[in-house]
Amino acid sequence: MDLTTDVRYLKGVGEKKAKLFYKLGLFTIGDLLTYFPRSYEDRSSIKKIHELEPDTSVCIEGCLVSAPRLTQVRQQLSIIRFQVSDGTDLLDVTCFNQPWLKNKLETGVKYVFFGKVTGNLIRREMVNPSIEPSDSPPRLTRRIKSIYRLRAGISQQMLSDTIEQCLRIVGDNIPDPLPESVKQKHQLAHARFAYENIHIPSSGYALETARRRLIFEELFILTLGLRLMRSAGTASGPDIKVPALDDFMRQLPFELTSAQERAIRDIFSDMSSGRSMNRLIQGDVGSGKTIVAAAAAWASVSNGYQCALMAPTEILATQHFEELEPLFGKFGFRTALLTGSMSAKQKREVKELIKSGFYHLIIGTHALITEDTEYSNLGLVITDEQHRFGVRQRAALTAKGEVPHTLVMSATPIPRTLALIMYGDLDVSVIDELPPGRKRVNTYAVDESKRDRIYNFIRRLVAEGRQVFIVCPLVEDPEGLDDGRKAVEAYTKQLSEEIFPDLRIGFVHGKLRQSDKDAVMKSFVEGKIDILVSTTVIEVGINVPNASLMIVENAERFGLSQLHQLRGRVGRGKHESYCILISDSKNEATLSRLSIMTNTNDGFVISEEDLKLRGPGDFFGDRQHGIPKLKIADLADNADTLREAAYAALELLNDDPELTSPENMKLRKAVFEMIDQFRS
Ligand code: ADP
Numbered sequence: 001m002d003l004t005t006d007v008r009y010l011k012g013v014g015e016k017k018a019k020l021f022y023k024l025g026l027f028t029i030g031d032l033l034t035y036f037p038r039s040y041e042d043r044s045s046i047k048k049i050h051e052l053e054p055d056t057s058v059c060i061e062g063c064l065v066s067a068p069r070l071t072q073v074r075q076q077l078s079i080i081r082f083q084v085s086d087g088t089d090l091l092d093v094t095c096f097n098q099p100w101l102k103n104k105l106e107t108g109v110k111y112v113f114f115g116k117v118t119g120n121l122i123r124r125e126m127v128n129p130s131i132e133p134s135d136s137p138p139r140l141t142r143r144i145k146s147i148y149r150l151r152a153g154i155s156q157q158m159l160s161d162t163i164e165q166c167l168r169i170v171g172d173n174i175p176d177p178l179p180e181s182v183k184q185k186h187q188l189a190h191a192r193f194a195y196e197n198i199h200i201p202s203s204g205y206a207l208e209t210a211r212r213r214l215i216f217e218e219l220f221i222l223t224l225g226l227r228l229m230r231s232a233g234t235a236s237g238p239d240i241k242v243p244a245l246d247d248f249m250r251q252l253p254f255e256l257t258s259a260q261e262r263a264i265r266d267i268f269s270d271m272s273s274g275r276s277m278n279r280l281i282q283g284d285v286g287s288g289k290t291i292v293a294a295a296a297a298w299a300s301v302s303n304g305y306q307c308a309l310m311a312p313t314e315i316l317a318t319q320h321f322e323e324l325e326p327l328f329g330k331f332g333f334r335t336a337l338l339t340g341s342m343s344a345k346q347k348r349e350v351k352e353l354i355k356s357g358f359y360h361l362i363i364g365t366h367a368l369i370t371e372d373t374e375y376s377n378l379g380l381v382i383t384d385e386q387h388r389f390g391v392r393q394r395a396a397l398t399a400k401g402e403v404p405h406t407l408v409m410s411a412t413p414i415p416r417t418l419a420l421i422m423y424g425d426l427d428v429s430v431i432d433e434l435p436p437g438r439k440r441v442n443t444y445a446v447d448e449s450k451r452d453r454i455y456n457f458i459r460r461l462v463a464e465g466r467q468v469f470i471v472c473p474l475v476e477d478p479e480g481l482d483d484g485r486k487a488v489e490a491y492t493k494q495l496s497e498e499i500f501p502d503l504r505i506g507f508v509h510g511k512l513r514q515s516d517k518d519a520v521m522k523s524f525v526e527g528k529i530d531i532l533v534s535t536t537v538i539e540v541g542i543n544v545p546n547a548s549l550m551i552v553e554n555a556e557r558f559g560l561s562q563l564h565q566l567r568g569r570v571g572r573g574k575h576e577s578y579c580i581l582i583s584d585s586k587n588e589a590t591l592s593r594l595s596i597m598t599n600t601n602d603g604f605v606i607s608e609e610d611l612k613l614r615g616p617g618d619f620f621g622d623r624q625h626g627i628p629k630l631k632i633a634d635l636a637d638n639a640d641t642l643r644e645a646a647y648a649a650l651e652l653l654n655d656d657p658e659l660t661s662p663e664n665m666k667l668r669k670a671v672f673e674m675i676d677q678f679r680s
């Protein structure tokens with residue numbers, strides 16, 4: 001028997017029980033060993049009866065003072081009662097529906113009972129405690145007990161017995177993928193110890209040691225896997241001869257910043273390396289990522305390859321099209337826009353022309369590009385605002401061409417450690433410089449008392465010809481929940497009827513039909529709306545240079561990175577711009593969070609602060625998809641171990657880039673098993 005042995009061969013399992021295990025995803029001994037407890041119950045301390053406090057769960061050790069009394073109440077209900085003494089006091093014990101206990105429990109024998117103490121300080125009681133003789137090995141009592149996630153038909157005891165059996169069978173043959181040197185350097189327990197103590201902790205300290213080792217191992221292997229995928233994934237890519245960047249720059253209305261130029265050089269050198277590019281461009285809002293993408297696209301189409309540019313929303317796709325179509329026209333290249341609102345006939349026609357190779361640059365939302373669009377010669381895939389896309393979607397698209405180059409653009413600055421996991425399969429260029437003359441957005445955090453002044457300010461800016469965003473946390477007024485949170489529709493009504501009856505006000509939120517959303521956004525972009533009230537649907541990438549004021553209602557409800565994204569919607573033109581964060585919160589933490597926004601415009605500083613204040617959960621959120629399901633580590637909770645494991649992985653790869661040295665063979669095997677999960 002070994003790790004791959006089917007669970008049905010285990011003692012006490014058999015065909016029928018095995019099926020229940022299969023339903024939990026437990027097919028082999030190996031699966032059982034890595035089925036880690038959901039939580040633990042500390043049953044290790046034994047208390048004296050006279051010191052028991054109601055509502056605590058503890059062990060007591062004592063003898064029955066009289067034989068158990070059985071009462072058969074009904075056919076389905078029996079009750080056993082008895083009293084236990086440990087020399088300090090008496091404890092009443094009641095057991096439901098366990099009539100066999102009557103003959104099993106003897107007076108004069110010492111037992112240990114674990115259960116929750118009820119009653120009061122005069123009469124203490126335990127109902128249905130776990131019971132075992134004092135001279136038996138600790139199983140149900142006197143230890144830290146693992147609690148597993150279950151399914152009907154399998155009990156805690158059944159599962160932990162079976163796992164104990166597996167531990168006995170495998171014994172010292174538990175494979176340990178971590179090289180000795182890594183274990184020593186990071187003070188990690190051996191595999192055998194870790195697996196034993198994660199399931200059957202011998203003490204709280206042993207459990208922590210076991211847990212740390214297993215979390216480290218999982219994150220270490222994950223990081224290694226992402227890194228290896230990145231170098232292995234780069235099979236051969238389309239061969240791009242680097243064109244003279246000057247030819248491209250001559251057609252631009254501005255000079256590139258040196259950060260932009262650096263990013264473009266990174267891209268060119270990737271694309272001409274013969275291997276396929278996998279690069280992330282990270283740049284703060286407004287740092288000018290679009291033109292970097294355009295340069296990459298231009299290099300690709302200049303070499304006779306098509307380029308696909310995916311945007312997360314239709315508006316954004318349209319904006320990219322409007323900006324890039326004329327630019328590419330100057331070079332004699334044709335640009336297509338493919339969006340959901342086009343008629344079926346239009347789409348069919350455009351797709352035909354893409355397939356025939358007529359179009360060079362194809363811009364659209366991701367659904368359209370990923371579904372059934374065929375290319376004649378796809379050389380480069382660019383995804384904008386990539387945090388909306390998962391690794392899988394990216395992979396789906398990459399699967400379209402042979403192995404096209406991929407470029408990913410993100411405006412969400414991510415602290416470096418997290419980037420190692422989230423983008424571990426990508427090379428990264430950072431645009432850490434804003435175009436010249438960009439003014440910082442004047443940011444204020446205020447409370448309700450300033451509302452009249454804010455409304456006057458809106459009026460003044462609109463009179464000067466500017467436009468205004470107002471962002472609210474909710475879509476509709478939640479019924480019967482008047483906690484002052486602003487809801488988009490009700491607030492729009494109030495603004496247009498009572499406050500600004502003379503101004504043009506529109507609203508968007510995620511519950512509107514896509515076509516309605518797009519229509520409103522389009523009017524705003526065209527300057528036909530003065531004030532746009534919305535939820536965070538406008539958070540991503542939209543460019544309205546004439547908008548110079550962003551107001552965020554109930555600002556306490558937004559994360560720092562999100563506020564920073566929202567603020568990035570203004571300050572994109574030549575006008576002095578403002579961001580007003582309104583919050584009536586008196587909470588210290590909230591206020592200091594908002595004051596970070598008023599102190600800096602730097603997205604990286606803000607993301608580091610966000611990480612410190614709220615942990616990494618927000619960065620991952622629903623973006624965790626695309627990473628294989630983790631068995632024990634939690635990216636949000638285990639930030640410190642993540643950092644340590646990620647850097648240890650980089651260090652190891654420095655010495656042994658392909659993990660081919662003999663002491664890393666087991667590790668290599670584990671890493672490739674992990675990589676397989678990405679692909680399934
Ligand atoms: P983001 O990085 O947020 O996607 P954009 O690419 O939309 O930023 O650029 C924001 C604005 O800055 C656009 O109007 C763009 O034309 C302008 N821009 C980009 N690069 C430069 C530059 N080097 N000099 C001046 N303006 C620039």
Ligand code: MG
Pocket residue numbers: 289290384541
């Ligand atoms: Mg952008």
